Amino acid sequence: MTPLVVGNWKMHGTLASRAEIGAIARGLDKPGLPPVEAVVCLPFTLLFPAQKIAAGTKLKVGAQDCHFEKEGAFTGDVSAPMLKEAGCAYVIVGHSERRAGHGETSELVRRKAEAVLAAGMTPIVCVGETKAERAAGKAKATVEAALKASLPKASGAVIAYEPVWAIGTGENAKPADIAGMHGFIRLLLGPAGKTMRIVYGGSVTPENVKEIFAAAEVNGALVGGASLKAQSFLAIVKSLPKTP
Numbered sequence: 551m552t553p554l555v556v557g558n559w560k561m562h563g564t565l566a567s568r569a570e571i572g573a574i575a576r577g578l579d580k581p582g583l584p585p586v587e588a589v590v591c592l593p594f595t596l597l598f599p600a601q602k603i604a605a606g607t608k609l610k611v612g613a614q615d616c617h618f619e620k621e622g623a624f625t626g627d628v629s630a631p632m633l634k635e636a637g638c639a640y641v642i643v644g645h646s647e648r649r650a651g652h653g654e655t656s657e658l659v660r661r662k663a664e665a666v667l668a669a670g671m672t673p674i675v676c677v678g679e680t681k682a683e684r685a686a687g688k689a690k691a692t693v694e695a696a697l698k699a700s701l702p703k704a705s706g707a708v709i710a711y712e713p714v715w716a717i718g719t720g721e722n723a724k725p726a727d728i729a730g731m732h733g734f735i736r737l738l739l740g741p742a743g744k745t746m747r748i749v750y751g752g753s754v755t756p757e758n759v760k761e762i763f764a765a766a767e768v769n770g771a772l773v774g775g776a777s778l779k780a781q782s783f784l785a786i787v788k789s790l791p792k793t794p
C-alpha cells in the first residue's frame with residue numbers, strides 16, 4: 551500500500567496561495583522522495599486554479615466536503631460530480647469540524663462517501679472520539695459506531711482516524727494509542743480492510759510525524775495546520791519510510 555499524505559487546508563487559502571501549492575507540486579517531483587501519494591484538500595474556490603498547477607505533477611487535489619445529490623435545489627452545496635470536474639481525486643467526508651459545526655450524522659457522511667465513490671473519486675471518511683469519550687473509556691465504542699454507520703457499502707474508501715481532542719491542539723495521540731486504534735479499525739473492516747489505507751490526523755507536524763509513521767497500521771497522515779506551508783508539508787512527506 552502506497553502511503554497517503556493529505557493536507558486539509560480547511561478555510562485557509564486565497565489565490566495568493568497558488569505559490570505555496572506550486573512549491574508543494576515542485577517539491578514532490580524532486581527525485582529521492584519515499585513512495586507516497588500526496589494530496590491537498592482545498593477550499594472550493596481554489597480547486598480549479600490548483601488543478602491547473604497540479605496537472606502533470608505528482609500532486610493530487612481534493613475537496614473537504616460535498617453534497618450527496620448530483621445536483622438540485624441545495625443552496626450553498628457542491629456535488630461530487632462538480633468536484634470531479636474541478637479535478638479532485640479525493641474528498642474528505644465526516645470531518646469532526648463538520649460533524650460538530652454542521653450537525654452531520656454518520657448516516658449523512660455515508661451518503662456523501664457513496665456519492666464520492668459514484669463520481670469516481672476516493673472518500674476520506676473521518677472518525678474519532680472526543681476527550682470526554684476517551685476519558686469515559688468509550689474511545690473504541692465511539693469509533694466503532696461512527697465507522698459502521700459512516701462507511702460506504704462499496705469498497706475504495708480511505709479511513710482517517712482523527713481524535714477530536716488532538717485536532718489543532720498541538721497534542722497528538724501517542725503512537726501506541728494510534729497503533730491500537732488503527733489495529734482495531736482494521737479488524738472492524740474485516741477482509742476488505744487488509745487493503746484499505748488508515749491514516750492518522752491530529753496535530754501532525756514535521757517534528758512528531760516520524761514516530762507516528764513508525765506506529766503499526768499507520769498508512770499515512772491527514773495534516774491540518776502543518777500542510778499550509780510547502781516546507782512543512784514536504785518535510786512530513788520526506789519523513790515517510792523509504793520502503794513502505
Ligand code: 13P
Nearest residue numbers: 558717718752753774775
Ligand atoms: P491539525 O493538523 O491542524 O491538528 O488538523 C488536523 C485535521 O483536522 C486534519 O483534518
